[in-house]
Amino acid sequence: MRRKRVIGNWKMNGSLAANRALLEELLPQLAVLEGVELAVCPPFSYLAQVAALLEGSGVALGAQNLHTAEKGAFTGEIGAGMLKELGCRYVLVGHSERRSLYRECDETVAEKFAVALRAGLVPVLCVGETQAQRRQGQTEQVVSAQLQAVLRRSGVQGLAAGLIAYEPVWAIGTGETASPEQAQAVHRHIRALLAQHDPVQAEAMPILYGGSVKADNAAALFAQPDIDGGLIGGASLEAAAFAAICQAAAR
Ligand code: PEP
Numbered sequence: 001m002r003r004k005r006v007i008g009n010w011k012m013n014g015s016l017a018a019n020r021a022l023l024e025e026l027l028p029q030l031a032v033l034e035g036v037e038l039a040v041c042p043p044f045s046y047l048a049q050v051a052a053l054l055e056g057s058g059v060a061l062g063a064q065n066l067h068t069a070e071k072g073a074f075t076g077e078i079g080a081g082m083l084k085e086l087g088c089r090y091v092l093v094g095h096s097e098r099r100s101l102y103r104e105c106d107e108t109v110a111e112k113f114a115v116a117l118r119a120g121l122v123p124v125l126c127v128g129e130t131q132a133q134r135r136q137g138q139t140e141q142v143v144s145a146q147l148q149a150v151l152r153r154s155g156v157q158g159l160a161a162g163l164i165a166y167e168p169v170w171a172i173g174t175g176e177t178a179s180p181e182q183a184q185a186v187h188r189h190i191r192a193l194l195a196q197h198d199p200v201q202a203e204a205m206p207i208l209y210g211g212s213v214k215a216d217n218a219a220a221l222f223a224q225p226d227i228d229g230g231l232i233g234g235a236s237l238e239a240a241a242f243a244a245i246c247q248a249a250a251r
Contacts, residue, residue, distance in 0.1 A: 002206055004222060004249035005163065005229035007062060007124065008040040008236025009092060009210075019046055023053045025239035030059060035251030036229070039090050040236065044078055051087035062090030062124070065098060068111045080119030091116045092231075094146065095126045096169045106149035113162060114154050123162040124231065125150055126210070127190075131170035139168075140189050147193060156197035164190060164207045165231040171211025173233055180220045180227075183209045187226035215244035222249050 014022075019042060030038055041062035042050045051061050063086075067077035083091055093116060094109035104112075109125070116123035127146040129139045143166065150159050166186050168178050178186075187207050194202035209221050210231030221227055229249050235241040 002204065002228045003035065003037055005037040005039070005206055005208060006242075006246045006249050007038075007090065007165075007208065007229075007231050008242055009064060009095070009231060009233050010040065010042045010236060011064070011097070011233060012043055013237055014042055014046055016046070016049060019050055020053060022237065022239055023050070026243055027054075027057045027059065029239070029243035030246055031057065033246055033250040036246060036249045038246055041090065041092060047083070047086040047088065060089040061087050062092065063088045064092050064095065066091050066093070066112055066116060066121075068108065068115050070115075080115050080121055084119050084121060089122055090124055090163075091121045092165075093123045093125055096128055096167060096172055100169070106146055107153075109146070110149040110153040113150050114158065117154060117158055117161055124165055124208070125159070125162055126165045126167050126231070128167040128169050128172075128211070134168065134170065139186060143186060143190060144193055147190065151197065156194065156201055159194070160198070160201040160205055164205065165210050166190060166207060167210035167231060173212070175212050177212040177214075177217050177221075178209070180224050183221055184224035184226055187224065191226050213245060215241045215248075218245040218248035 039060035039062045041064050063083045066080050067074055070079050093112040098104045113123045127143045129142040133142050171178050190207055191202050206228040208229045208231045209227050213230045213232050214235050
C-alpha cells in the first residue's frame, strides 16, 4: 500500500508576510491529518524562513530547482548541498516551466535528478506532454522518453529513490484538469514501464498527478489506483484549498 503525498509548488510567489500568514492558517489544519506525507516548495529566497515556520509540523520542505554543479561560477544558481543545508527534503526536477522557459532537455533533467540523489535529496521528476503531443497521440512516447533519460542515468533503483509527478503541460495553471481516467491511463503506463525494469520497485513507486488540482477534483483523482497524491501549484497558495486537497489524500 503506497502512502499518499501532496506537495505544494509555490512557484515564484510569496513574501515574508504572506508565507507566514499562509502557514499560520494552513499548518493547524494539516496537523490533524494522518496517512499522508506533505511538503511545500517555496522560492529559494524563502527556504530558510519556511524551514523555521515548518519546524515540528511534520510538513517537509522542498525546493523548485537545483543546478547540476555542486558549486562554482554559476551566477544565480543553487547547488544541491545548499538545499540540503537549508533543510530541504525534496527538490523538483524537470518541471514543465523549466523545460519550456529555460530549455531544460531530458538529459539535463536526468543529470539534476542524479545530482539531487547524490546529495541525499528526494528528487521529484516531473513528466508530461503538451496539448499538441496529446492530440498527435504521442503522450506515452513523450513521457517514456522523459523517464528513460533518468533510467539510463540513475537506473531503476535511482529512479525509485525519488518520486514521479505526471503533469500534462496543458493542465498546468490552465484550470483544465486531466480527467481521472486520462490521468490514470498515463500513471498506469508509467508504472508498467518501470515494471519492465523492476516489478517490485514499480509497485512501490509513488506517482503524483499535477495540473489544476483543486479542492473539488482532488478526491476523484486520488481515488484512481495508480495516482498516489498530487503536485499542486496555484491551489497551494490558498490555505483552505490546499488543506482540502491534503484532506482528500489523507486516510
Ligand atoms: C505545477 O506547477 O506543478 C502545477 C501543477 O500547477 P497548477 O496546480 O497551478 O496547475
